[in-house]
Amino acid sequence: MPTTPTAQDRPGEHELVVVANRLPVDSRTLPDGATEWVTSPGGLVTAMESVMRTVDSGAWVGWAGSPGEAPAPFEADGMSLYPVPLDQIDVERYYEGYSNGTLWPLYHDVIVDPEFHRGWWDTYLSANRRFAEVAAPVAAPGGTIWVHDYQLQLVPRLIRDRRSDVRIGFFNHIPFPPVELFSQLPKRNSILRGLLGADLVGFQRESDSLNFLSAVRKLLGLHVDGMTISVPGIGAAPVREVVVQTFPISIDSAAVSALTEDPGIRERATQLRRDLGDPQRIVLGADRLDYTKGIRHRLKAWGELLDDGSIDPHDTVMIQIATPSRERVEAYQQLRDEVELTVGRINGEHAPLGRPAVSYQHHSFDRREMTALFMAADVVLVTALRDGMNLVAKEYIASRPDLQGVLVLSEFAGAADELRAAVLVNPHDIDELKAAILRSLAMPPEEQEEAMRSLRHQVMEHDVQLWAKEFLERLTATGSPQVAAVQAVRLTGDEPSDPAQLDVALREFTEVPRLLIASDFDGVLAPIIEDRDAVQPDPDALAALRELSDLPGVAVALVSGRALADLDSHTSMPSSVVLVGSHGAEVGALPPWMQAEVLDKSALTMTAEKEEQLAEITATLRRIARAHPGTEVETKPTAAVLHTRNATGRGGINATESALEYATTLPEVTVTPGKEVVEFAVVHTSKGVAIDALSRASAADAWLYLGDDVTDESVFGQLGERDVAVKVGGGDTAATWRISDTSTARDLLRRLLELRSEQS
Structure with missing residues (x-):
């Protein structure tokens, strides 16, 4: 697959962005040591490839499959x-831990007990943030971002916080549990709010959609009208509507069916029967080795049929494919041991010489080999205990244009909603499962043809391309992007800017x-220190600001989230330096040459209603703070601030979550989350508004601003051609330059003083 490292040069241009746990390619090392990327097999990749061909520019965000540093963005197959x-810790805790040790079993009816570890949740949250940080700047203004599956349930809201201008869709490929089970999940409300960051939330089955709506109604108390949820914004943000809809996924039916015309695959199907001794009947089970797939129940039923003589192993052979899956997870290791022990017992008791009673295959098969197996199989058993859809059932149907063969299908698989002509079964009822197998083995050809004709009509008409098309069309009709709210991201990561280039910018x-x-x-x-009152500013940095304020044509200001009096006490600045506190809500004394009338103070008026x-x-x-020791509340003239820097244990995370949940009930309040703080302001202000007003009041031709927090992005986002924005520390930012820490900030201010003094 040809690749070119040019994708990184065009952020923000992609009309459609897919976000999934894995990229649609796998790396392969060539003999010369170079890396080649080859397309991964799978229904989602197939669906998205066809969709990507219909847009001008498509992108895919995901993990490359190997722990460690990620490769640079690249292009492959358009x-x-x-x-x-x-x-490696992310893989262990985010993927193997929270995703597959907590969510997977809980969402699959607690077939095995889910494990709840707070450390797993922390890593799941940080990993989801990483996906969102990569995905958010990639989409074009007004573009579409489609997030997939249970590993990334927090991503929709995390992207929404960064990009209110895009349409966001989420599709859950696995079941969504009843609210009685979902309620067991610690951080359950965070998961729900994460999903509600999307405009459209899609599920495989109608029951999944209804379970999600019930959870939102019961646990979050949100208004639900039919399949539409009204989601209040944080503080003064407007109410959004989120649509929930069922979109059963499918396969590339035409491509699978076309493989059956390949002479090589036809010959392989015949050869498979010969290899098994030309039995009268072949029964096939093809699954990932997963406890949700019902492999143990299936083998128990098969063993009992052999025990009681209902099946003659000389005439009928069972093939059980168990593709390796999550082999580092203990529950899967135990399952493999149990399955292999059961297969060994059945073969030891019933296999004729030279032929197995159960041919057990614990490895992967490529698409051509699977098609040959489907063509050779007289009966396919899809007896999952719980499954979002199960595409094996649809692949078998697409592989039988001869209209022969019987599908035994669990009523607990999503495919059962569509494939009503299959032999439906409750896999928990071993007697019913045995009866279904016997009925299938005895089904006359004309009855097989009638059922298969109905099944093929459903599968061939409703393929994966139609699934993707219907989802995206519904998302387009649902989302209401706010293009004006786009926040530019100019720098990502933590790497400081080149000092020489920054110095050129400072000189200019x-x-x-x-x-x-x-x-x-x-x-x-x-x-930043734990005790806010013990803060010690760099004296040389303050001195540089004082001296800058004495130079002709230079206005200097300190703009902080601290209350004005607090800021004044820690800086002791002369009147030539303007102090702005509470994110712009409080302005100190102005130098005589600054046009005070330009500063708009009308918004600072506190009415009796606002005081209340x-x-x-x-x-x-304060109630939230009392519940989380170490958390503090600061009061300002127009705001109250929750500080979590000194919270003990996990109190900071939990207190912030409670505060943001409370914020959704305050439609007239400006809520600003920052570094270990959440500020609730009853008067709308921002640092960006303050800098704009100060710039006009001082008649400045250009401004320079240094900031380290998310609250400083309101300044960085309004850069003019000659302005200079400097981010202190790491993280995505709209600033144009990045420096590492406070000591570098001091050096920058001293350099500014030196350069400006040369102009005087």
Whole structure:
């Protein structure tokens, strides 16, 4: 597969972005040591390949499959691929742990007990953030992002927080459990809110959709009208509508059916029967080795049929394919031991010389070999105890254009809703399962043809391409992107900008006639510490700001989330430096040359109603703080702030979650989450608004701003051509330059002083 490393050069241009746990390619090392990427098999890849051909630019975000540093973005088969880095701990805790040790068993009716580990949840959250951070900047303004499956249930909301302009869809490929089971899940509300970041949430079965709606109604208390959920925004954000709908997935039916015309595959099907001794009947089970697939129940039924003489092993052979799956997980290791022990016992007791009673295959088969097996099989057993869909059933049907063969299908597989002409069975009832197998083996050819004709009509008409098309059409009709709210991301990761290039930018900036130089306080001029009152700003950084404020044509400001009086006490700045507190809600004394009338203070008016609302918010936040030791509440003239920096244990995470959930009930309040803080302001302000006002009041031709927090992005997002935005620390940002820490910020301010002094 040819690849070119150009996808990374075109972020934000992709009309459709698919986000899944894995990329649609696998790496293969060539003899010369080079890496080649080959397309992975699978229904989702097949569906998305056909959809990608219909858009101008498509991208796929996912893990490349190996722990460690992710490859650079690249292109393959017309898709731009953006790898997400996962280290070995992520694989163990996010994927093997929370995804497959907690969610998978819980969502599959607790066939085995799910494990609940808080460390697994923490890693699941951080991994989902990583997927969202990679995916969010990739989509074009007004584009579509389609997130897939249970490993990424937090991603829709995490993307929504970054990109309100895009349509977001989510499809769950596995079942969604009844609310009685889902309620067992710690952090259940976080999962629900994560999914509700999407505009459209799709499920395999109608029962899954109804289970999700019940969970949202009962656990979140949200209004549900039919299949539409009204989701309140945080604070003053508007109410959104989320649509829930059923979209049963399918296969590339035409491609599978076409394989049956291949002479080589036809000959292989004949050869398979010869290899098995030309039995009268072949019964096939083809599954991942997973406890949800009902392999143990199936083997028990088969063994009993042999025990009581209902099946003669000389005439009928069973093939059981158990594709290796999650072999590092203990439950899967135990299942393999049990299955292999059972197969050994059955063969030891019933296999004729030279022929097995059960041919057990614990390895993968390619598509051609599977098609030959389906063509050779007289009966296929799909007896899952619980399954979102089960595409093996549909692949078998697509492989039988001869209209022969019988499908025994569990009523607990999603495919049972569509494939009503199959022999439906309750796999938990061993006697019923045995009877279904015997009925299938005895079914006359004309009855097989009648059933298979009905089944093939369903599978051939409703293929995976139609599934994807219907989902995306519904998403297009559902989502209401807010294009004006696009937040640019100019820098990603943690790597500081090139110092030489940054110095050139600083020199050009200081040559502008009238300047505004402004900075955040915590995390920029002073390291962030647990005790906010004990903060010690860098004296040299403050001195540089004081000296800058004395230079002609230079206005200087400190803009902080701290209350104005608190900021003043920790900086002791002269009147030549403007202090702005509470994210812009409080403005200190202005130098005489600054046009005070330009600053719009009308928004700072506190009415009696706002005073009462602020008191209620403060009381609620204090209740949250009391429940999480170490959490503190700060009061400001127009806001209340929950600080979680000193919270013990997991209290900070839990208190923040409670505060954000409370925020959805406050439609007139501006809620700003930051680094270990959540601020509730009854007066709408932001650092961006404050810098804009200060820039106009000082008649600045350009501004420079240093910030480290998410609250500083409102400044970075309004960059002009000559402005300079500097992010202190790591993370995605709309700033144009990045420096590492507070000491580097001090050096930058001193360099600004040196360069500007040369102009005086």
